[in-house]
Amino acid sequence: MDTPISFGTDGWRATLDEFTSPRVQIVGQAVADYLREVEDRAGDTVAVSYDARETSRGFAEDLCRVLAANGFDVLIPERDTPTPILAWTITDRDLAGGLMITASHNPPEYNGVKFIPSDGAPALPEVTDEIMSRLAEPDPLSEDEHGVVREQDFVAPYEEHVFDLVKSDLSDLTVVYDAMHGSGRGVTDKLLEDAGASVERLHCEQDAEFGGTSPEPDPDHLQELISAVEDGAADLGIANDGDADRLAIVTPERGYLDENLFFAALYDYLLEDDSGPAIRTVSTTFLIDRIAEAHGEEVHETPVGFKWVAQAIEKHDALVGGEESGGFTIRGHVREKDGVLMALFAAAIAKERPFDERVDDLLAEFGEIHQNKISLDCPDAEKQRVLSDLETELPDEVAGKDVEDVVTKDGFKILLEDGSWLLVRPSGTEPKMRVYAEGDSETRVSELLTAGEKLVEPLI
Incomplete structure (x- = not known):
């Protein structure tokens, strides 16, 4: 079938002239056929979620209708939800898989869809190839075989889980949080407050145009956050991208913190009470290797792409995995990058001692990078x-x-x-x-x- 649908590094993304309701339904049918024919999960439950873009809820409902018409029960949240929370929900509830409508950090004129398998990790090429080979127009079962679609809260159970992973009391810590009008708003900031932090909010109102820019947490887009931290009394600044699977950190002395340095601080902090190797991509700093060597640990290098990081985390029972673009996860959590969980860890690291002080000590010990x-x-x-x-x-x-x-x-x-x-x-x-x-x-x-x-x- 002649169609522009193509699954790349992280699903299919396109501008809205190509990313249309009929084509989204084609993807939904392909996923239904894949789950039935390859995974033997016919009739099981699937989750569908979506980001804060104006068109995302409608596309998510398209997927729900196709999946339900193919005999699957479907769960969908009441509001847009971060991608990592969908991934964790899939594993927590033993679902057949899930679909996320998101174009992540792309500008407002884009949207996208990604499939998340039952293990909650990013789909490997063999999975997306199977889905691509099944692209077809919707083919519903008879009405008496249809599944049901139910709205449920994905966030509350996730909150309980992450507080089991991050046990730090964040009282007396002040954080400036920038949601970039994305799906982290009302989620990341609420979790930080629930853990005891004082939170100053930026761009935490829903805006499908993302303030006229892309929800990409790079220095050019975070000048207001950087100024708020450097000019105010905050201990830390945190931003999420559009679907909150990545984060950026701002410190009082450094301003925008290189994601490699955050990775180093995270690994150093985790090794205080735990052990295990680290996984990093080829584009990520050798500073991780120096820290690992000092603790008698190993580092395993992967190609760029969190699917490869996730695969290596499982293979090596790694303590942490990450990439220089701001995506990280840890052992005991879903093998998908999670900017919400990492925001809590960033705050916990800062609560123990100032972020800049920890980074200064790491660079003094292991060399400038x-x-x-x-x-x-x-x-x-x-x-x-x-x-x-x-x-x-x-x-x-x-x-x-x-x-x-x-x-x-x-x-x-x-x-x-x-x-x-x-x-x-x-x-x-x-x-x-x-x-x-x-x-x-x-x-x-x-x-x-x-x-x-x-x-x-x-x-x-």
Whole structure:
């Protein structure tokens, strides 16, 4: 069937001229057929949730109708709900799976849908391939075989669970929380308050246009939060993206905190009372490796994409898993990145001692790390050719340092003799090649990115 539906790194996302009700129903039918034919879950219960976009509830209801018409009972929340809460609900209630209507951090003119299997972890390619192979127009059963759709509260049971994981009393802690008008509003801020924190709220009103920008928690979009923390008396600033599966942290001294440094602080904090390896993507800092080594632990590296992190967490019984784009989870929780849970952990870390103090101590012990990345325009159809050409052009030296090794888990990660590295990989969501670099100073990172651009750009 000729259709623009295509499941990429994290489901199917498209602008609303392509992301339409008939096509969403086609996805719903494919999921129903997959659950019936591959998972043998015919007649079981499925959850459907949605983010804060204007069109999301309607698309979610489209999915509910298709699934119910295929004999599945369906649970749907009364209001938009963070993606990680849907994932946890699936595992908590032993559901057959779930569907989330969200375009995450994309602008308002986008929407999307992702399938979450019964284990609550991101769907692996073999699952999404099976769903893609079943794309078809809705094919309802006879009416007497239809399931029922029920509204239920997903948040209250989740709240009880996360307070079992984060037992810190947040009294006397002041947090500024920026929901970016997304699904974290009324959820993350409420949990922080319920744990005892004083919470100052930014952009916690529902706005389907996200204030005229994208709900992407990067420094450019968080200037108001940064100013509120740097100019006020808050101990910490926290922001979630549109569907609250990622977070950003703002500290009084550093302002926007590099997500790699948050990962390091989180792992360091967890290792105070627990043990276990860490999982990180190829684009995430080696600082995690240094912390692990100091505690006699291991680090396992994966390609970019939380589905690979989730798979490795299970394989290695990891204490924590994360990626430099702000997605993290821990052992004992669902294997999906969770910006709500991480907000509570960030506050607990800050309550124990100031975030900046902990990060300062880590960098003093393990060495300075700096990281940045650039993107180079590259049509999707050209990405594999560029990688093939790059393989024959890999240098023996980059920015004045010899190449010690090349890791090929995801693109080419060039490891240099001074401990710095350069990574070139294709974006899984945009027509771009990504170039990442890590070194012991901003100057070194700039040199590496310049060298990477000169290496890759002629090949595009």
